[in-house]
Amino acid sequence: MSRPEILIVDDEPQMRKTLEITLQSNGYTPKSAASAKEGIIMASNHPPALVLLDLGLPDESGHVLLQKLRRWYTNPVIILSVQKNEEDIVKALDNGANDYLSKPFRTGELLARIRSALRSLITDDADTALNFRDIQIDLSARLVRKNNQLVRLTSTEYNLLALLVRNEGKVLTHQYLLRAIWGPGFINQSQYLRVFIAQIRKKIETDANRPEYLLTESGVGYRFISQI
């Protein structure tokens, strides 16, 4: 398999260097840009498999760059942000980012996010029967099995789970989920989500208090992950 190209857009030379070494030694081909301008030129000259984008760039906000990129670029974009500002992160996700990491982050976490973002690219319109460790989900038959036992989900529970599963690895924001499952009038009813996520966890997680599939991104949203 070829080495997927990853474009790093970050103005900190130290950060670029570390990321380059990490990516290089983990089977990727890193390329870096130090500014938004350089980033957009490099991305359009040779579209990478994935973009790692720092939000705080000197010449232009990462948000603006992301919007420009998203006019034509469809591969995953992962946001690197130095602030744990939830509004900032939600904004980036709403603008089409696939995922985010706040600095400082662990290398293992970064690699896991990259793997999962690249994978979701491959399985986007793939088969309808999915296997995740002890869970099987048949999207065409709308059936979920845990340890080969049928899991009884209500329609809303199923729809919510299926939406998260289809976007495996990707963070879906509260507002996005509420709009998609309950409708545009419900985007402020966050308690609906909390109740249903708790309910689904009780049915599909081995220990609902220590979830392995349905993860909370505090203040941002939820994600479904298939691999630990």
Place this chain on the structure above:
Amino acid sequence: MACICFALSGLVGYRVVAFILLVTVSILAITFDILPVLVAAALSAFIWNFFFIPPKFTIHVSATEDTILLIMYFVIAMINAVLTYKIRRVEKISSIKEERANSVKLYNTILNSLSHELRTPLAAIIGATDNLQTNSHLTSKDREQLIAEISKACLRLNQQVENLLNISRLESGHIQAKNDWCDIVELVYDAVKRVEENNRDRKIHISINQEFPLCFLDKGMLDQVIYNLLNNAAIHTETSARIDISATIHGDILAVLIEDTGSGFVNGDIKDVFDKFSRSKALTTARRGLGLSIVKGFTDAMSGNVDLEKVHPHGSRFVITIPVKSSSIKLAEYEPARDINR
């Protein structure tokens, strides 16, 4: 006042009235600024003259004795006003000075605690990297250990920076709770998980009802409160000590209890343990101080309360109480009716 004096003047004579007026001016001088007090002094002299000194209801004074008294009255009233004002100003200046001295002391404490908290992990990182770069006699086990030390120091630095950011958010004064519906069970388990990840040798016991209602509060703040208290307990108690967390809700009061069987706080510490950068003899307490002032700051911001109690025979118990709106879960309400077909 003048009316009362007028009524009394028949009884006590107009000269006593002067003293009553003088007392009134003095009392005014204690609470009011210089200008209104001077006006009051002049006015009272006029009132005394006009209403009381014979012949009444004229500015004219007949007896020489009364003229001298009137002038004396006016001078005393003025001096009185000016002196009281001066005394108050001196008091004010000295209290500002004291405040400034206190803030300098606080600032120094912060700097001391900070430089210790930031330099210790930095020293570990610099020492370890120097060793890795220049020492050619290191065994692979040595290298592994040095790298582990760097990693640990980085985590500690990160935690310190996080704490400082929180403190400065609190210090800026305009921190406001952003309330949303929050799953307390999830929050508690998540905080415990993070503390256990950072302190691999510790196990925290959780006791919480799985059917806990959703609470309307600032999740980020409550998380910081719980995380800091648990992390403190994990760092500052012996490995053998037990750490417990429990949460309950009574009416609209959420109560979170965090208890350990460590050696506990010194009796005298308990009172000022939440003070900003409180620092007893040992530096370890300063380390606790930063976390605990964050705990205090965030509970205040949620209009809640945090108390520290001694546990017998030894240990500490933190009790956090927060007024919240809560909602019991009724699933059917949230399910569009036509949807229930499974």
